[in-house]
Amino acid sequence: xxxxxxxxxxxxxxxxxxxxxxxxxxxxxxxxxxxxxxxxxxxxxxxxxxxxxxxxxxxxxxxxxxxxxxxxxxxxxxxxxxxxxxxxxxxxxxxxxxxxxxxxxxxxxxxxxx
Amino acid sequence: xxxxxxxxxxxxxxxxxxxxxxxxxxxxxxxxxxxxxxxxxxxxxxxxxxxxxxxxxxxxxxxxxxxxxxxxxxxxxxxxxxxxxxxxxxxxxxxxxxxxxxxxxxxx
Numbered sequence: 001x002x003x004x005x006x007x008x009x010x011x012x013x014x015x016x017x018x019x020x021x022x023x024x025x026x027x028x029x030x031x032x033x034x035x036x037x038x039x040x041x042x043x044x045x046x047x048x049x050x051x052x053x054x055x056x057x058x059x060x061x062x063x064x065x066x067x068x069x070x071x072x073x074x075x076x077x078x079x080x081x082x083x084x085x086x087x088x089x090x091x092x093x094x095x096x097x098x099x100x101x102x103x104x105x106x107x108x109x110x111x112x113x114x
Numbered sequence: 115x116x117x118x119x120x121x122x123x124x125x126x127x128x129x130x131x132x133x134x135x136x137x138x139x140x141x142x143x144x145x146x147x148x149x150x151x152x153x154x155x156x157x158x159x160x161x162x163x164x165x166x167x168x169x170x171x172x173x174x175x176x177x178x179x180x181x182x183x184x185x186x187x188x189x190x191x192x193x194x195x196x197x198x199x200x201x202x203x204x205x206x207x208x209x210x211x212x213x214x215x216x217x218x219x220x221x222x
Contacts, residue, residue, distance in 0.1 A: 003157070033209055042118070042200060042212035043158075056208060091158065100209045101146060105158040 002026075004094050004106035005074075012112045013082045021077040021109045025094030032075040033103055034067060037089040048100075049075060055098075082113045116141050118203050118213035126219045127191050135186040135216045137175075137201030146204035147184040149175055150212075153197045161186075161199070171195070191220045 005024040013019050025032055030051050035043040036059075045059040049069035060067065064082075069075040079086055089110045093103035117140045127133050139145060149161040162170045164177040164184060175186045184201060201213040 035210075035212075040123075040214070042120075042214040043210070045205070045209040045211070048209060059209075099207050101148070101163070101204050101207065103210075104160075105150075107157040 004029075004092055004104050006090075006092050006106035006109050008109060009107065010110050010112070012114060014114055015083055016081050019079040019082050019086070019111055019113075021079075021090050021092075021111070022074045023077070023092030023094070023106060024074040025092075026096075026104055029094035029096050029104075031095040031098055031103070032069050033093040033095070033100060034075075034077050035091045035093070037091065037108075039088070043091055046077075050098075079111075082111075084113050087111055087113045116203055116205050116211045118201050118211050120199075120201055120213035120216050122216045123214070124217045124219065126221060128221050129193055130190050133188050133191045133195070133218065133220075135199050135201075135218065137184045137186065137213055139182050139184065139201070139203050141182075141203055143206070145177070145179075147175075147177055148202045148204070148210070149173070149184075149186050150200040150202055151197050152200070158200070191218075193220045193222060196220045 032049045034046040037043045047060045047067045048056040064080045066078045089108045091108045092106045095103040119138045148163045151161045152158045173188045200215045202210040
């Protein structure tokens with residue numbers, strides 16, 4: 001079991017472009033969480049998804065950000081029209097159940113907006 | 115509101131010295147607290163959770179509800195302990211609330 005896989009590890013985008021971050025959960029895990037870590041800050045919860053459903057998106061910015069977790073394939077965090085303030089590390093975690101405490105984390109994707 | 119604070123951004127100690135990384139929280143209810151560690155270029159890993167009262171890599175942490183603290187301690191620091199340490203609170207089972215992290219640097 002390779003663990004939670006995130007790609008790319010590093011992503012550079014110009015202002016106004018779109019960023020797509022991928023997260024492949026651990027085998028057998030159907031629950032995915034996305035967190036964002038801004039410079040000098042802790043990880044902040046963004047969204048919690050199960051297969052084909054968004055369960056809790058209370059931490060997601062209202063505009064430009066969206067997430068999905070399709071029946072097949074990885075979970076995608078999509079940021080449209082990126083701005084410099086979106087530069088951060090984005091972490092994904094997966095869990096076999098709806099208990100966040102059982103989640104395992106990926107290595108993160110570091111997004112840099114230039 | 116649920117909140118986790120870690121007052122030290124950076125903590126430097128010499129090898130063999132005791133280390134204590136501070137964590138305080140605010141939470142209404144019965145809290146579940148965790149310590150996560152991130153070694154250089156590696157993923158965030160669970161270090162320990164207060165419920166299991168375990169000692170991992172020589173680290174321990176005791177939940178003090180009176181002081182709303184969950185400080186991480188190790189009597190003798192090793193160079194390989196150098197890493198980022200995050201204190202985290204289980205937010206009603208739905209997600210984690212993380213502290214800002216403390217970078218521990220163990221000097222030879």
